[in-house]
Amino acid sequence: MKHSIWLVAALTYAQDSYFIKNATIHPVTGPEIVNGSLLIENGKITGIGTKLVAPKNIKVIDAKGLHAWPGMMNCATQIGLSEVSSVRETNDTNEIGDFIPQVRAVVAINPETEHIPVARSNGLTAVLTLPATIAFGGGGGGGAAAGSQSIVRGQAAVIRLDGWTWEDLAMSQNAGMLVRFPVIQMASFSFPAGRTEIPFAEAKRRYDGEMRKIDEFFEKARRYQQAKKAATPNFLADVQLDAMLPVLEGKSPLLIPAQRERTIREAIDFAEKHKVKLVLFDVRKPGAQLARIAEKKIPVVVGQPTDLPMDDDDDYDAAYSLPATLHKAGVKFAFATYDNQFARNLPFEASYAVAYGLPMEAAWKALTIDAAEIFGIADQTGSLEKGKSADLFLSDGDPLEMRTQVRMMFIRGKNVSLENRQTQLYKKYLARP
Amino acid sequence: MKWILVLPAVLLAQESTVIQNATVYTATKSAFVGSVAFTGGKITAVGGKIIVPPGAKIVDGTGLHVSPGIIDSHSHIAVQGFGVNEGSVSVSSMVRITDVIDSEDIAIYRALAGGVTTANILHGSANAIGGNNQLIKMRWGVTAGELMMEGGTKSIKFALGENPKRQGNPTPQSGGVARYPATRMGVEDIYRQAFTETRAYQKAKADFKAGKTTMAPRTDLKLEALAEVLEGTRLVHCHAYRGDEMLMMMRVAEEFGFRLATFQHVQEGYKIAKEMAAHGVAGAGFSDWWGYKMEVADGIPFNMAVMTKKGVLAGVNSDDAGLMRRLNTEAAKAMRYGGLTEEQALALVTLNPAKQMKVDHLIGSIEAGKSADLVIWNKPPLSSYAVPQKVYIDGKLYFERDKDMSDRGRRAAAKKALEDQLKQEAPAEQKKGGVPGRRGPASEGTAQ
Numbered sequence: 116m117k118h119s120i121w122l123v124a125a126l127t128y129a130q131d132s133y134f135i136k137n138a139t140i141h142p143v144t145g146p147e148i149v150n151g152s153l154l155i156e157n158g159k160i161t162g163i164g165t166k167l168v169a170p171k172n173i174k175v176i177d178a179k180g181l182h183a184w185p186g187m188m189n190c191a192t193q194i195g196l197s198e199v200s201s202v203r204e205t206n207d208t209n210e211i212g213d214f215i216p217q218v219r220a221v222v223a224i225n226p227e228t229e230h231i232p233v234a235r236s237n238g239l240t241a242v243l244t245l246p247a248t249i250a251f252g253g254g255g256g257g258g259a260a261a262g263s264q265s266i267v268r269g270q271a272a273v274i275r276l277d278g279w280t281w282e283d284l285a286m287s288q289n290a291g292m293l294v295r296f297p298v299i300q301m302a303s304f305s306f307p308a309g310r311t312e313i314p315f316a317e318a319k320r321r322y323d324g325e326m327r328k329i330d331e332f333f334e335k336a337r338r339y340q341q342a343k344k345a346a347t348p349n350f351l352a353d354v355q356l357d358a359m360l361p362v363l364e365g366k367s368p369l370l371i372p373a374q375r376e377r378t379i380r381e382a383i384d385f386a387e388k389h390k391v392k393l394v395l396f397d398v399r400k401p402g403a404q405l406a407r408i409a410e411k412k413i414p415v416v417v418g419q420p421t422d423l424p425m426d427d428d429d430d431y432d433a434a435y436s437l438p439a440t441l442h443k444a445g446v447k448f449a450f451a452t453y454d455n456q457f458a459r460n461l462p463f464e465a466s467y468a469v470a471y472g473l474p475m476e477a478a479w480k481a482l483t484i485d486a487a488e489i490f491g492i493a494d495q496t497g498s499l500e501k502g503k504s505a506d507l508f509l510s511d512g513d514p515l516e517m518r519t520q521v522r523m524m525f526i527r528g529k530n531v532s533l534e535n536r537q538t539q540l541y542k543k544y545l546a547r548p
Numbered sequence: 549m550k551w552i553l554v555l556p557a558v559l560l561a562q563e564s565t566v567i568q569n570a571t572v573y574t575a576t577k578s579a580f581v582g583s584v585a586f587t588g589g590k591i592t593a594v595g596g597k598i599i600v601p602p603g604a605k606i607v608d609g610t611g612l613h614v615s616p617g618i619i620d621s622h623s624h625i626a627v628q629g630f631g632v633n634e635g636s637v638s639v640s641s642m643v644r645i646t647d648v649i650d651s652e653d654i655a656i657y658r659a660l661a662g663g664v665t666t667a668n669i670l671h672g673s674a675n676a677i678g679g680n681n682q683l684i685k686m687r688w689g690v691t692a693g694e695l696m697m698e699g700g701t702k703s704i705k706f707a708l709g710e711n712p713k714r715q716g717n718p719t720p721q722s723g724g725v726a727r728y729p730a731t732r733m734g735v736e737d738i739y740r741q742a743f744t745e746t747r748a749y750q751k752a753k754a755d756f757k758a759g760k761t762t763m764a765p766r767t768d769l770k771l772e773a774l775a776e777v778l779e780g781t782r783l784v785h786c787h788a789y790r791g792d793e794m795l796m797m798m799r800v801a802e803e804f805g806f807r808l809a810t811f812q813h814v815q816e817g818y819k820i821a822k823e824m825a826a827h828g829v830a831g832a833g834f835s836d837w838w839g840y841k842m843e844v845a846d847g848i849p850f851n852m853a854v855m856t857k858k859g860v861l862a863g864v865n866s867d868d869a870g871l872m873r874r875l876n877t878e879a880a881k882a883m884r885y886g887g888l889t890e891e892q893a894l895a896l897v898t899l900n901p902a903k904q905m906k907v908d909h910l911i912g913s914i915e916a917g918k919s920a921d922l923v924i925w926n927k928p929p930l931s932s933y934a935v936p937q938k939v940y941i942d943g944k945l946y947f948e949r950d951k952d953m954s955d956r957g958r959r960a961a962a963k964k965a966l967e968d969q970l971k972q973e974a975p976a977e978q979k980k981g982g983v984p985g986r987r988g989p990a991s992e993g994t995a996q
Contacts, residue, residue, distance in 0.1 A: 198839075199839060199841060199842060199845065200839070201839065201840055201841040201842075202842060229839075230839065253706075296651070335581040421870065421871075421874060423655075423868055423870040424658075427654040428654075428959070428963060430952075431657060431658050431661045455839055456839040456840050459836075460836070463877065463932060464930035466877075467932070468933065469873070469932075469933055469936065470927075470933040470935050514821055514931050515933075516931060516933075517877050517880035517881050517883060517884050517930065517931075517932055518880060518884055519884065520884065526665075537838070537850070538848075539819070540818070540846060540848050540850075541850040541885075541886070543855070544818045544819050544854060545818075545850075547821075547822070
């Protein structure tokens with residue numbers, strides 16, 4: 116028995132152990148190490164510094180001229196749930212029902228999705244997979260993928276971008292509860308009709324109705340929690356309400372897309388009223404709520420810096436410069452692309468934020484450790500530190516620069532491929548006579 | 549006498565400007581530190597050392613970078629409302645984007661602030677044969693008529709694949725009746741029918757001119773535009789994704805004796821680069837779009853590099869008001885994916901689109917005689933951190949980052965004054981709540 120365990124360990128060692136030397140190491144949580152070494156054993160980082168000696172029989176990688184970085188994390192995608200966003204059959208986002216907290220993204224993630232190797236190729240090692248699309252003012256919408264306009268939309272998952280099954284991929288099976296917070300929506304969008312105006316009275320009526328419903332649902336869930344705790348004799352288990360317990364216990368945050376000041380204010384009020392944790396998504400125009408977000412230490416997944424400003428009279432660089440503004444105010448934030456198609460462009464979302472005023476160090480934190488902290492996986496990943504999973508990549512320069520090449524990647528110490536269907540097509544047709 | 553008086557006045561009005569000691573990227577050769585001089589809207593000299601005209605305005609470019617103005621060969625900004633698609637018929641060559649240009653679209657200013665100086669505003673892709681396009685310059689603040697590029701070529705939009713056959717496959721949501729065609733086979737037929745009809749129209753006109761007939765054929769605006777295509781005086785920019793459909797289009801064009809100017813989007817250009825090079829059609833598309841519909845399933849970010857290496861004139865464009873502001877970094881992606889050089893990459897959004905639209909004698913590079921459409925950047929133009937500081941069009945300064953920023957206080961105060969006024973005037977229920985922004989892969993004519 117003992118013998119067989121030792122054998123398994125030895126095999127794993129050979130697979131997921133490396134000594135990377137002569138690299139410029141960027142731990143993110145500490146200063147840059149020039150000419151440094153990284154020791155990876157059994158998938159974990161066990162040494163980092165300039166005076167390490169390679170253990171016997173370990174694979175040595177000479178990273179001369181290369182830089183080592185923790186893998187980046189995209190904090191809003193539908194990776195694994197959506198293959199081709201306009202083809203309904205390839206989408207498992209957006210389940211039906213107003214309140215569906217029991218719906219779990221993790222169980223429907225396809226480990227073989229092409230979006231995983233494509234995202235890896237630019238230095239991403241983890242993504243947050245949302246159970247629904249976030250589009251058009253935090254509502255549903257979004258072409259053929261829009262199955263419903265649910266309010267409590269289900270549980271998000273954090274996955275590493277290498278694994279055999281969804282269980283193997285999962286870093287956090289329940290990373291938060293996605294909520295479409297009611298807004299006074301003055302227009303609806305559909306394809307190909309475009310924009311349809313909604314009269315104010317109608318929009319306000321819908322908003323009031325939804326606000327009442329969401330309040331009542333949270334009250335009901337709280338009473339369910341109390342009944343369960345009290346083990347009342349007539350207590351009946353309820354799958355839907357049971358799924359709310361991690362939220363009510365403060366273990367799992369609400370993930371609320373809130374672009375504008377008013378929605379942000381109401382989302383914070385709501386979270387305070389119901390005593391639940393909150394992560395704000397797709398923040399674009401926080402206005403006077405910025406100070407409150409900072410003061411309450413509410414984490415933010417920022418709207419895409421490369422998106423257009425929301426309103427015609429916004430400063431032309433309003434979206435580019437928002438991350439710098441959040442940083443100055445002391446808000447902890449992370450980056451996301453909110454889709455799969457452009458998930459690999461995450462580093463370039465950060466580079467535009469840097470171009471318009473965000474310090475480089477803050478950008479790297481947002482891409483790695485801050486993202487990991489916001490979703491509760493910083494003990495596993497997010498920086499190059501002893502004891503953490505070896506989720507990292509080597510590049511020949513600054514990964515936020517377009518011309519830089521990602522050379523190697525390790526996830527849980529495994530040297531993962533940077534090839535994908537696109538690189539295969541490239542090679543095939545480049546060689547066409 | 550009059551002549552003698554006028555000449556000095558013209559010279560006086562034409563003040564020279566020299567940008568000195570900047571790193572200059574001409575789009576035709578490697579970057580160097582030097583100067584660019586322009587007078588009367590045209591570049592007069594460029595080089596390491598140039599003669600500074602007397603009285604010239606000097607712009608210190610120390611530590612800065614100068615590139616040609618960015619050219620977007622596929623945009624739908626500055627079009628009024630949802631007027632980009634005349635989607636009621638499969639052949640709409642009679643309509644013109646020229647007639648619906650909106651000079652007050654804020655997207656013009658935002659594109660300008662991203663270094664764009666010229667854009668081709670295309671008709672949408674709902675029809676196999678779309679409408680006629682319009683080249684504009686980003687002269688923010690002028691009227692619609694003054695936006696139009698002087699000397700710009702005439703062109704028309706064609707479209708293949710999912711978009712033109714969409715109305716042949718109506719859904720309960722779209723509500724309509726099926727409009728031919730419903731397949732890529734039908735799309736080919738639309739072209740062959742239309743050009744056969746055009747040939748007959750041309751013959752009827754020629755016969756009348758030659759005195760063979762007594763009655764002139766009635767002028768047909770739809771066929772007039774297509775006749776220009778057959779005569780080679782109107783360029784065809786053809787929306788296409790798949791290699792097979794592009795091959796079909798080239799063969800139809802060859803059957804009717806004309807050449808296509810560009811394939812737009814051209815996602816699978818890398819698969820048929822050999823055939824494209826032989827036909828002489830250019831490839832103008834996205835850097836890295838894929839994964840949002842079936843016909844982009846094989847879109848690869850290496851497309852620009854493969855087409856370039858195989859002799860196709862390649863260019864990157866936006867089809868999107870947001871992306872339009874970042875075409876410099878979109879071009880730079882061709883260095884990451886496929887290893888193009890800096891010069892090759894910059895040409896993807898400057899000289900190459902100018903060539904694709906046959907206006908490279910006017911714009912597209914920093915060369916004497918061309919329009920002084922210039923961008924001064926704080927970092928090399930292909931860097932992810934490059935921010936345009938000044939943008940000139942025809943030698944006139946249209947964007948200055950410092951000025952935009954220093955003006956923000958005044959604009960905020962003006963807005964507040966307007967809001968206060970509205971609050972006093974409007975009854976409470978008319979005050980608007982938030983209007984949601986838009987998200988998702990942006991419009992490609994039919995808004996995707």
